[in-house]
Every structure is written in structure tokens, then in C-alpha cells.
Amino acid sequence: MKLILILLLISFVLSTNSTLKIKGLDWWQQEVIYQIYPRSFKDSNNDGIGDLRGIYQKLTYLKSLGVGCIWLSPILKSPMADFGYDVSNFREIDPIFGTMDDFDMLIRKARKLGLKVIMDYVPNHTSEKHEWFIKSVERIPPYTDYYIWRDAKYQNGKRYPPNNWLSNFGKSAWEWNEKRNQYYFHQFGVQQPDLNYRNPVVFEEMKNNVIFWLDKGIDGLRIDSVDYLYESEEFLDEPPSHVDGVSAEEYAYLNHTYTRFQPENIALIQTWREVFDRYSARGSTKFMVTEAYGKAEEVIKFFGISKRLGAHFPFNFLFITNVNKESNAIALRDIIQNWYKHMPHYGWGNWVIGNHDNPRPATRYGHFLVDGLHMLQMLLPGTAIVYNGDELGMEDTFIRWDQTVDPKALNAGPLKYQEFSRDGCRTPFQWDDTENSGFTKSLHTWLPVNPDYWRVNVKSELKNKKELITHLEIFRELVQLRKNIVFQRGDLNLYVLSNWVLAVTRSFNDHATYAIIVNLGSEITISNLYEKRPSLPRKMSVVIPSINSNYLKGHIINTNSIVLRPKASVVLTTSEEDWDIKPNIITHEDDNYKIY
Ligand code: NOJ
Numbered sequence: 001m002k003l004i005l006i007l008l009l010i011s012f013v014l015s016t017n018s019t020l021k022i023k024g025l026d027w028w029q030q031e032v033i034y035q036i037y038p039r040s041f042k043d044s045n046n047d048g049i050g051d052l053r054g055i056y057q058k059l060t061y062l063k064s065l066g067v068g069c070i071w072l073s074p075i076l077k078s079p080m081a082d083f084g085y086d087v088s089n090f091r092e093i094d095p096i097f098g099t100m101d102d103f104d105m106l107i108r109k110a111r112k113l114g115l116k117v118i119m120d121y122v123p124n125h126t127s128e129k130h131e132w133f134i135k136s137v138e139r140i141p142p143y144t145d146y147y148i149w150r151d152a153k154y155q156n157g158k159r160y161p162p163n164n165w166l167s168n169f170g171k172s173a174w175e176w177n178e179k180r181n182q183y184y185f186h187q188f189g190v191q192q193p194d195l196n197y198r199n200p201v202v203f204e205e206m207k208n209n210v211i212f213w214l215d216k217g218i219d220g221l222r223i224d225s226v227d228y229l230y231e232s233e234e235f236l237d238e239p240p241s242h243v244d245g246v247s248a249e250e251y252a253y254l255n256h257t258y259t260r261f262q263p264e265n266i267a268l269i270q271t272w273r274e275v276f277d278r279y280s281a282r283g284s285t286k287f288m289v290t291e292a293y294g295k296a297e298e299v300i301k302f303f304g305i306s307k308r309l310g311a312h313f314p315f316n317f318l319f320i321t322n323v324n325k326e327s328n329a330i331a332l333r334d335i336i337q338n339w340y341k342h343m344p345h346y347g348w349g350n351w352v353i354g355n356h357d358n359p360r361p362a363t364r365y366g367h368f369l370v371d372g373l374h375m376l377q378m379l380l381p382g383t384a385i386v387y388n389g390d391e392l393g394m395e396d397t398f399i400r401w402d403q404t405v406d407p408k409a410l411n412a413g414p415l416k417y418q419e420f421s422r423d424g425c426r427t428p429f430q431w432d433d434t435e436n437s438g439f440t441k442s443l444h445t446w447l448p449v450n451p452d453y454w455r456v457n458v459k460s461e462l463k464n465k466k467e468l469i470t471h472l473e474i475f476r477e478l479v480q481l482r483k484n485i486v487f488q489r490g491d492l493n494l495y496v497l498s499n500w501v502l503a504v505t506r507s508f509n510d511h512a513t514y515a516i517i518v519n520l521g522s523e524i525t526i527s528n529l530y531e532k533r534p535s536l537p538r539k540m541s542v543v544i545p546s547i548n549s550n551y552l553k554g555h556i557i558n559t560n561s562i563v564l565r566p567k568a569s570v571v572l573t574t575s576e577e578d579w580d581i582k583p584n585i586i587t588h589e590d591d592n593y594k595i596y
Pocket of ligand 1: 082085086122188224225291356357
């Protein structure tokens with residue numbers, strides 16, 4: 001059996017038009033995961049910041065999207081130096097978001113609606129306001145070594161940090177503490193001291209916090225920054241990266257060989273997985289997803305080994321890190337293959353195209369490509385993880401320096417902040433065209449609402465239901481379509497039809513075959529899928545067209561000459577049923593093409 005799996009995997013890797021087979025699926029494999037950034041989703045008490053009751057009010061919207069699981073970005077007690085990614089109490093809800101009762105109420109309603117809820121867990125660091133850190137500064141046992149403290153180096157009577165390690169938010173990763181007379185290490189902001197996992201007490205404390213939330217009945221955790229958890233014990237200087245144009249204070253200036261992706265990180269995740277599995281054995285699976293940016297071969301290590309599993313899956317950020325406006329069909333195909341190539345046989349695919357740390361897909365690729373990206377994300381084998389607002393094609397909001405609140409951007413200063421700022425993708429969700437997009441009744445919002453809210457919002461995008469001409473309606477259709485067995489269990493074939501046109505086909509036993517065709521280019525294209533796969537019928541019908549495709553549902557397309565406008569995309573099916581319902585055949589002679 002093992003041999004067959006390995007052979008299958010090898011044939012997949014070697015062939016361009018390769019096949020991947022999938023068997024028996026659990027909820028986290030079937031459902032779409034929807035990330036909520038609570039500060040920006042819905043404000044129920046009109047203080048300009050989103051909250052748990054706001055999310056509660058909007059659960060029916062999430063249900064109507066068809067997603068099956070929500071992931072809440074941090075809602076725990078925090079001074080908000082990094083907007084919740086600096087936790088000062090791992091067991092309390094921050095009053096900005098509400099109370100534990102609000103949380104329980106949210107979980108209850110979600111459960112009634114059949115929605116799973118997972119939370120963010122931020123284990124690499126705490127807030128400097130966490131009582132552990134306050135006591136650690138004072139060297140009060142047992143907290144003395146809860147964090148990574150080091151003596152200064154002195155040269156010519158001047159004080160220097162112990163080594164050259166840099167913070168992800170820029171500048172030295174070491175901050176001097178007068179009281180303790182030592183430096184502490186922080187991979188992120190100075191307000192986020194790193195925990196010392198080499199201290200068994202810390203290891204145990206953080207495991208118990210995981211248990212606390214599992215006991216509360218949540219369905220899983222998204223584990224933050226798992227590539228940063230441990231550092232090499234020798235504290236050697238890291239080598240320079242020699243990346244052009246990067247200043248000595250920027251994180252990219254060094255290769256982070258001693259502070260990222262240490263083997264101990266995976267062992268820690270494996271320990272937590274054991275805990276998750278114990279809870280899963282009592283009923284529904286408790287799901288763990290890990291966050292780490294890096295090469296596929298590094299990131300997939302968080303799957304663990306088959307005999308000692310790690311995460312159910314580590315996020316696959318390849319669409320974020322390896323795709324840009326210039327990427328062609330070959331690049332996209334390679335990226336898709338890259339994940340499956342490195343994924344172990346006990347692994348599972350997943351596709352992330354946006355989150356609260358990166359420019360939105362509509363901004364990164366232009367909003368016309370949003371439907372095509374959603375088609376890929378939803379219909380490739382694996383779980384789709386969606387960031388709130390991307391379903392509308394929301395774009396990044398321009399944030400002036402005087403409005404900037406992201407610590408990473410603030411650290412970069414007024415000249416460079418835009419390169420680093422994550423504020424643009426975190427602005428309030430756009431519900432309707434009323435003041436402040438229906439996000440709040442307050443005049444002031446913690447980040448400004450995107451000026452395009454009068455046009456890009458849930459209310460206006462739902463109006464066009466029948467014609468499928470909004471990103472939101474297309475998104476909803478895709479979520480429904482991916483529930484089809486062909487997408488849940490079918491094989492995968494990738495075809496580069498031309499430099500800019502990528503085709504993906506999915507089939508399963510004798511079910512209809514589906515094809516997703518995406519034109520990444522800025523020219524109109526006529527592609528021949530039939531030639532690449534002659535077993536396909538000469539005609540297929542449109543199941544879902546992108547808003548700019550000029551196709552409607554049910555249109556029939558010749559598979560040997562698929563015309564696509566720039567940045568347009570379609571999902572096609574061989575299903576006879578669709579032919580019967582809408583026998584609206586377009587051929588090259590049809591008037592419809594004359595507009596080109
Ligand atoms: C990753 C989170 O997604 C990001 O928002 C945060 O700043 C860092 N980890 C530090 O926790």
C-alpha cells in the first residue's frame with residue numbers, strides 16, 4: 001500500500017498533467033475556513049472597534065456564505081500593541097471584544113448554525129504586560145527564566161546586545177531592561193517578549209492554556225508564528241542575506257538560521273497534537289493549523305511524521321509569497337505542484353490567498369482576477385481559508401502616516417512605512433453603503449473605512465444575485481460547488497494552455513468532469529483544452545463565470561477554442577444536465593463575440 005502511495009506521488013511529481021487521489025474526509029478538510037479579524041468585522045457597541053457581539057449578529061451572514069468554520073484572530077486580553085498578538089492573559093477575553101459570556105454565547109449560536117469555531121493561539125511571546133513578564137523582570141521565582149534573558153556585551157565601556165539578531169518588526173531583537181540589568185529577546189515588537197520554551201515550566205504552562213481552550217469546547221486552534229518558537233542555544237550571530245537594497249536594521253538583512261524553523265518547534269507542535277487527538281477521540285476532531293512563512297519544504301515539516309503527527313496542516317502561503325501580478329500560468333502551475341510535491345502522503349492541501357498580514361488579493365493582483373483566484377482556491381484539492389472581506393473583492397485602504405497604527409509600519413518610519421504596513425488590509429468590513437459601511441454607528445473607526453465602501457459592500461453585491469456578476473455571488477456559488485464529490489475527492493490535472501492561461505481539471509469516477517480556466521494575462525486569449533485532453537467532450541457548459549468573462553451560467557463553450565477576456569476565468573462542466581437546463585450555445589459565429 002505504502003509503495004503504491006509513493007509511486008502515485010512520484011508519478012504526480014514527474015508529470016505536468018499529474019493526478020492526485022484523495023480518500024475519506026473530515027470536517028476540516030471539507031469546510032471552508034473563514035478568518036474573522038474581530039476589530040474590523042462588526043462593532044455592536046459603537047466604540048469604533050469590532051467585537052464578539054458584532055460577530056454574533058453576523059453569524060447568519062457567514063452561514064449564508066456556506067463556510068463551515070470561523071477562525072477568530074486574537075480576542076484575548078491584550079494591551080493591543082500588536083492588536084491582540086500580544087497577549088497579557090491567555091484565559092481572559094479582552095473587554096474591547098466583550099466578555100467570556102459573550103464568547104460562550106457566540107459559540108452556542110455558531111454550534112446551532114452548524115459552524116465550527118477555531119481561535120488564534122499566540123505561543124511564541126506574551127505581552128510585556130503579562131504578569132509572567134512583570135515577575136520575570138523582578139526575578140521572582142518561578143518566572144525568572146520564563147523569557148529569554150541575556151547579559152549585555154561591553155566594548156570600550158559601551159553596552160551592546162548579546163548578538164546581531166533582528167526583530168521581524170525591524171531593529172535589534174534585544175531590548176535592554178534597566179531593572180533586571182539584562183536584555184530580553186523579542187522576535188516581534190519590543191512589547192512582545194519571547195517565551196523560553198527550554199524552560200519545562202513554560203512548556204507546561206502553555207500546554208495547559210491549550211487545554212483550557214479545548215475544555216471550553218472550541219473546535220481547534222490556529223497557532224501563530226510556529227517557525228519562531230525556539231532559538232539555537234549557542235546564540236551565534238546570524239549571517240547576512242546580501243539582499244539588495246535592505247538596510248542593516250531590516251529583518252531581511254539576515255538569514256535567520258538560528259532563530260527560525262528550529263527542529264524543536266516541530267516537536268512542540270507534535271506534543272500539542274497529542275493533546276488535540278486525546279480530545280478528538282471524545283467526538284469531533286479538534287483541529288490544529290500552524291502559521292509559518294517559508295519554503296514549502298520547511299513549512300511542511302509542521303505536518304510532523306506519520307508516526308508522530310504535527311498540525312492537521314500548516315498554512316500554505318505560496319499564493320501570497322510566490323505569486324505576483326507578473327506571474328504566468330507556468331509559475332502558477334509550479335506553485336500548485338510545489339505544495340503537493342512536498343506534502344507528505346499523510347498530509348492535506350490548503351490554499352490561502354489573503355489574511356490580516358498581507359495586501360488583499362484584489363490589491364495584489366487587481367480585482368478582476370479575484371474570481372479566478374477564488375476558483376482555484378475553492379476548487380483545488382484541499383481546504384480553502386478565506387480572509388473576511390476578500391469574498392467581496394475588498395481592496396486595501398490607503399492609510400496615511402498620521403493614521404498608521406500597525407507597529408511594524410510605525411517601526412519602519414514615515415518614509416518606508418507603506419512597504420511594511422498591514423493596516424491597509426485590516427480596515428473595517430464593508431456591510432452596506434451607509435456611513436462607515438454599516439460597520440459601526442460611531443463616526444470614528446479605529447482604522448478608516450475604504451472610500452469605495454459605497455460600491456463594494458455586502459448589500460450591493462447581493463443585489464445582483466441572478467446574473468452572478470458580483471464577486472460575492474461568485475464566491476457563494478464556488479463554496480457550494482466545492483461540496484460536490486468531484487472537488488472533495490476527485491483527481492487533479494494541471495494544463496498550461498498558453499503563457500497566461502492555466503487550466504485545472506477535476507474528475508471523479510463517472511461523475512462529470514470540471515475544468516477551471518484562468519486567463520492571468522492582460523490580452524484576450526483563445527485556448528485549446530481539448531487538444532491537451534482529448535478525452536474531454538468538444539463542448540462544455542459554464543457553471544460559474546467570472547464577472548468580467550462575458551459568459552453566463554449555462555453557456556456552452558467549445559473546448560478547442562475557449563475565448564477568455566483579460567483576467568477572466570470560468571468553471572466548466574461536462575455535465576449533460578447543465579446542457580439541458582440552459583442550452584444557450586455560443587459559437588465563434590455568435591454575435592456575442594463581436595464585441596471583442
Ligand atoms: C503572525 C500574526 O499573523 C501577525 O499579525 C503578528 O504580528 C505576528 N505573528 C506576531 O504574533
